[in-house]
Amino acid sequence: MHYSFDIERGNFADAGQASSSVKRLLKQLGVAPPNIKRTVVALFEAEINAIAHAYGGKIDVDIDDGKIVMVVADQGPGIPNLDLAMQEGWSTASPQVREMGYGAGMGLPNIRKNTDELKIDTEVGVGTTVTMTVYFA
Numbered sequence: 001m002h003y004s005f006d007i008e009r010g011n012f013a014d015a016g017q018a019s020s021s022v023k024r025l026l027k028q029l030g031v032a033p034p035n036i037k038r039t040v041v042a043l044f045e046a047e048i049n050a051i052a053h054a055y056g057g058k059i060d061v062d063i064d065d066g067k068i069v070m071v072v073a074d075q076g077p078g079i080p081n082l083d084l085a086m087q088e089g090w091s092t093a094s095p096q097v098r099e100m101g102y103g104a105g106m107g108l109p110n111i112r113k114n115t116d117e118l119k120i121d122t123e124v125g126v127g128t129t130v131t132m133t134v135y136f137a
């Protein structure tokens with residue numbers, strides 16, 4: 001099954017819609033709660049990053065019997081130093097983003113912890129694509 005969601009530029013109010021929808025879908029499919037939790041945590045962090053650090057984009061989700069693959073692709077500044085970005089506590093979040101409670105520098109480390117496979121393709125000045133896989137077995 002394939003699903004896609006738009007991530008609207010700057011729309012913090014609606015952030016988390018994709019992860020909520022995916023949560024509902026996985027519940028209906030009878031996926032084990034710990035796997036639903038891992039999936040939703042990772043997708044939420046990636047979704048927020050596309051709004052907080054980029055200009056929105058698109059989410060594509062593929063679910064089959066044994067796994068979910070989530071691709072969050074944004075148009076944005078890209079990530080100049082991925083090693084730094086993956087470090088716990090490292091953040092370039094703006095004061096406005098911090099006021100909304102984000103910017104602890106924990107999103108990408110959390111994505112890594114909660115997924116079985118993580119691939120980040122990023123190009124400075126173009127955008128970032130985060131591909132996350134969670135196995136249900």
Ligand SMILES: Nc1ncnc2c1ncn2[C@@H]1O[C@H](COP(=O)(O)OP(=O)(O)OP(=O)(O)O)[C@@H](O)[C@H]1O
Nearest residue numbers: 049053078085091092093102103104105106107108
């Ligand atoms: N989609 C993205 N586009 C551009 N830069 C990004 C993107 N995602 C992450 N980054 C960069 O990587 C840094 C670390 O991201 P991470 O999600 O770990 O922390 P954060 O978003 O700053 O804070 P938190 O996720 O804890 O609210 C960000 O501050 C930003 O510099």
Ligand SMILES: [Mg+2]
Nearest residue numbers: 045049107108
């Ligand atoms: Mg983040």
